[in-house]
Amino acid sequence: MSLTFTHETLPQRVIFAAGQTADRLPAEVARLGSRPMVITTRGEVLPGARHYRDVVMHVPVDVAERAREATAAEGADVLVSVGGGSATGLAKAIALTTGLPIVAVPTTYAGSEATNVWGMTDNGRKNTGADPRVLPRTVLYDAALTLGLPTELGVASGLNALAHCVDSMWAPRADPINQALAIEGARALSSGLPEIVRQPRNLQGHEQTLYGAHLAAVAFASAGSGLHHKICHVLGGMFNLPHAQTHAVVLPYVMELNSPGIPDRLTDALGPGGLARLRADVGAPRALRDHGFRETDIPAAVDAILPVVPDGNPVPVTADNLTELLRRAWAGEEPK
Numbered sequence: 249m250s251l252t253f254t255h256e257t258l259p260q261r262v263i264f265a266a267g268q269t270a271d272r273l274p275a276e277v278a279r280l281g282s283r284p285m286v287i288t289t290r291g292e293v294l295p296g297a298r299h300y301r302d303v304v305m306h307v308p309v310d311v312a313e314r315a316r317e318a319t320a321a322e323g324a325d326v327l328v329s330v331g332g333g334s335a336t337g338l339a340k341a342i343a344l345t346t347g348l349p350i351v352a353v354p355t356t357y358a359g360s361e362a363t364n365v366w367g368m369t370d371n372g373r374k375n376t377g378a379d380p381r382v383l384p385r386t387v388l389y390d391a392a393l394t395l396g397l398p399t400e401l402g403v404a405s406g407l408n409a410l411a412h413c414v415d416s417m418w419a420p421r422a423d424p425i426n427q428a429l430a431i432e433g434a435r436a437l438s439s440g441l442p443e444i445v446r447q448p449r450n451l452q453g454h455e456q457t458l459y460g461a462h463l464a465a466v467a468f469a470s471a472g473s474g475l476h477h478k479i480c481h482v483l484g485g486m487f488n489l490p491h492a493q494t495h496a497v498v499l500p501y502v503m504e505l506n507s508p509g510i511p512d513r514l515t516d517a518l519g520p521g522g523l524a525r526l527r528a529d530v531g532a533p534r535a536l537r538d539h540g541f542r543e544t545d546i547p548a549a550v551d552a553i554l555p556v557v558p559d560g561n562p563v564p565v566t567a568d569n570l571t572e573l574l575r576r577a578w579a580g581e582e583p584k
């Protein structure tokens with residue numbers, strides 16, 4: 249790889265403190281404001297603050313608009329998101345138009361808390377963009393909060409994080425810095441994910457997976473969306489498929505297509521047996537047809553994906569190879 253590049257590092261305060269949310273969140277919020285609005289799918293996380301719970305995956309625009317109105321009515325001056333990527337995403341939608349700072353406490357491995365990327369869905373289309381206003385100012389990673397994540401969802405979410413690492417190999421702004429973060433993220437996820445399956449109540453696997461998810465998201469924010477993310481955004485927006493499971497299923501087929509672009513360092517980070525062994529060890533989701541995608545949806549998906557295929561993909565993407573990729577992912581055929 250050429251060593252001529254421009255890399256931007258996003259400014260963010262990052263705290264890893266397992267089991268310390270109740271103790272540390274109030275002070276972290278107070279650094280940024282005095283009237284917090286909590287966006288969450290959980291119970292009370294910040295006593296005395298307004299808790300807003302109308303959280304919907306892929307952030308439909310009407311959901312975002314209602315949340316903005318509620319925030320204005322509350323006179324909030326800081327947003328606190330506690331939950332998965334959907335809670336973070338709603339806080340980002342509010343921050344995008346208000347500029348309010350966000351303190352994010354993630355409870356899945358989606359990684360939205362570490363990116364300046366927002367996403368909203370309107371009429372079956374997911375629109376995404378990057379804006380400094382939506383980058384959470386502070387992230388509090390508390391692995392104890394992921395202990396309650398059902399293992400199947402934890403696995404799918406961890407593979408969503410791994411997809412950030414893999415796509416960073418060929419994304420439009422891939423560079424040696426974000427690739428190094430992605431490789432270390434892939435290593436941490438490959439060792440952490442089997443641990444959360446083997447010992448779901450053991451904090452160490454969850455901490456390792458959260459660490460990997462953070463690195464993965466930082467790499468993704470820097471490198472941008474590669475082919476894998478473009479495919480998953482179309483599928484999520486057009487067919488309302490579950491985000492993490494869609495990423496988990498599609499990833500091996502994108503790696504199959506893009507195999508000439510996979511560096512040895514990534515293969516090494518995935519460990520012996522690579523992604524196939526990892527998927528088997530953790531019982532990964534296998535087929536899009538199990539998650540609401542129909543074979544008859546494939547032509548419309550291909551038509552929507554082809555115009556957004558990023559430049560620089562390691563192999564040319566055509567209607568034929570994309571159709572075959574989606575057909576194999578729909579059926580859950582064994583990836584090569």
Ligand SMILES: NC(=O)C1=CN([C@@H]2O[C@H](COP(=O)(O)OP(=O)(O)OC[C@H]3O[C@@H](n4cnc5c(N)ncnc54)[C@H](O)[C@@H]3O)[C@@H](O)[C@H]2O)C=CC1
Binds near residue numbers: 333359
């Ligand atoms: N902008 C960005 O950089 C990114 C955005 N996203 C967005 O995030 C959304 C998906 O986020 P996900 O985290 O996959 O799903 P999610 O936030 O919708 O959570 C999935 C389900 O798990 C539950 N849950 C979350 N954490 C839990 C826990 N610790 N214990 C028990 N239940 C828990 C939630 O209540 C929900 O029912 C999508 O809209 C996606 O587009 C995802 C990655 C990056």
Ligand SMILES: O=C(O)/C=C\C(=O)CC(=O)O
Binds near residue numbers: 306477
């Ligand atoms: O696909 C991902 O994991 C990353 C980015 C998004 O989901 C964009 C968004 O809808 O917020």
